[in-house]
Amino acid sequence: MPDLEMSRRSLLTAGAGGVLAAALPGVASAAAAAEPSARPNFLWFFTEDNNPYNGAYGDPVARTPAIDRLAAEGIRFEVAYSAAPVCAPSRFAFVTGLYPETAGPAHHMRAVANMPSSVRGFPEYLRRAGYYTTNNSKTDYNANLDVTATWDANGAQAHWRNRPTADTPFLATFTTLTNHESSLFTVVDGNVKPQDVRVPAFLPDTLEIRRGIAHSYNRQEVADAELGRRLAELEADGLADDTIVIYVGDNGGALPWSKRFANDNGLHVPLIVKVPPKWQHLVSKQPGQRVTSPVHGVDLAPTVLSLAGVPVPEHMQGQPILGKRPQRQYYTFGERSRMDERYDLQRTARDEQFVYIRNYMPHRPYGINMAYMWQQKAYQLWEQAHLEGTLTPAQDRFFDEKPWEELYDLANDPDQVHNLADVPKYRSTRNRFRQALEEHMLEVNDNGFLPESHPAEGYDQSRVPGAYPLEYVLEVAELAARRDPANLDRLLVELEHDNDVVRYWAATGLLMLGDGAEPASLALAEAFADEPSVFVRIPLAEALARLGHTFHSGRFLAETVDTHPNARVRLQALNALTYVGVAALPYKPVVERAAVSTDEYLRNAGRYLSFVLSGAYTPSTPVFGGF
Secondary structure (H helix, E strand, O other), X not given: OOOOOXXXXXXXHHOXXXXXXXXXXXXXXXXXXXXXXXXXXXXXXXXXXXXXXXXXXXXXXXXXXXXXXXXXXXXEEOOEEOOOOOHHHHHHHHHHOOOHHHOOOOOOOOOOOOOOOOOOOHHHHHHHOOOEEEEEOOOOOOOOOOHHHHOOEEOOOOOHHHXXXXXXXXXXXXXXXXXXXXXXXXXXXXXOOHHHOOOOOOOOOOHXXXXXXXXXXXXXXXXXXXXXXXXXXXXXXXXXXXXXXXXXXXXXXXXXXXXXXXXXXXXXXXXXXXXXXXXXXXXXXXXXXXXXXXXXXXXXXXXXXXXXXXXXXXXXXXXXXXXXXXXXXXOEEXXXXXXXXXXXXXXXXXXXXXXXXEEOOOOXXXXXXXXXXXXXXXXXXXXXXXXXXXXXXXXHHHHOOOOOEEEEEOOOOOOOOOOOOXXXXXXXXXXXXXXXXXXXXXXXXXXXXXXXOOOOOOOOHHXXXXXXXXXXXXXXXXXXXXXOHHHHHHHHHHOOOOOHHHHHHHHHHHHHOHHHHHHHHHHHHXXXXXXXXXXXXHHHHHHHHHOOOOHHXXXXXXXXXXXXXXXXXXXXXXXXXXXXXXXXXXXXXXXXXXXXXXXXXXXXXXXXXXXXXXXXXXXXXXXXXXO
């Protein structure tokens, strides 16, 4: 068995390839030595887009008898986080045991991770150990994993009932799309009524908002029944006593200011694990027990492998959260990078009581239109109320630029409306979160500070010496995101650094200074003219255009949108062009060409900006251009 005591930091620094190659033969020999009947089965049930809004977690409105029963018979994790507030990067973490930001661009919504070819989906290790593995049926792994090697069966008919023999152990995963975000695009009334629900303080309390919240509860009830049917199938097949059941959300909820946002609403998921009496000797937790220490989606792959008696590959960054001596964790982490067509960068840490959020692009508002998300009526109504000036400060904050840091006491402020980051009483709490988050980002070699499609993006690529000096990049990124005019001279110095990722953050910092960068406009123009990297030129061009120096900068952004061969570079330029105001008007034909692009994110960003430039945009404008 590999040495599981090797430090996680040393493994991440060394790289995954050789470690994993050594792990695979170990798995094969373990399979040869083990009796199939000595292994538990696993039923893993995913629900899409839901927070732990169910009776098991104390919600008085939810109607979730199957989940509640599972929690009474199982182990309930109170603070479970998905890797990201959206499905694809979170599913990367579930299937690989790696944080998505360790292998860019997996941390973005819909991308293909640059990771070592030796990294496998964890079910492949189970297959080598004699398990039958099935997936019914969503993948969306944000990586070019070999699905045929990962799963014995993958698709709508995949089921444990198709395994070759009755005593073959299995891992069977199922995903319900019942309470997916898209269900909120057409709200239907059900058992839970609008008057039954609580409206969070950051949303306007209107009938339509209440109907959307009630609808979400009603979809949860339907999904609960689907879980109940799978559990009944186990019972009917005589397998309930042999099967460990895992119930988990793939990311947080889809109600406004949840999905796509790295706050507690977007990252907090239900996680319940039922270990039947036959396998109780494998774990130290008891049925009905609550676990309050934080856990993460990245922990589930090593947990399943460990309970199956399969060696956990040393490259995995999660750790088993069940077993005889599970190591207590004090923090769990989350990330937000590109969400659909919009770039942002949030990093989050949470303990049992507080959530800490760091905004590395605070110049972008929370509430910028994302075409798919804006099909939800609640977002349209919320933005309309913002434009009409009828919102309270807590409700209007969604449309503001962001602070550098946020800290919320979830025990006393579950809606996350009272930012404690600068309150003297909480300074020590904020500081320990700062340290924990920075250590985590360095430990996983967070690729999120690389512009998307940068040559250094990827697990191996970002670890090449000198390619991505992350510790120094983080220092400059913090200077940038603090938006302090006192840092102007330092940012100008960093604009001459020999590493273009450092220069990118210096340029982004000068952009975020806004009018505070005006004294350096000549230096900005000279740097823009001489800069060889398109990734650095894009924020420099936006900064110059917003300072009124529009001719060369606007033309460059438009040409990049129109002609660059990389669609994600084009998208970065189109996002920049979206924020330069009337300076984008001469390039409306370029925007209109983007609006009919075959790339869905370019198309949706182009449609939005085209509507804005023509004066036709309203919150209910159908920006989404399909897939």
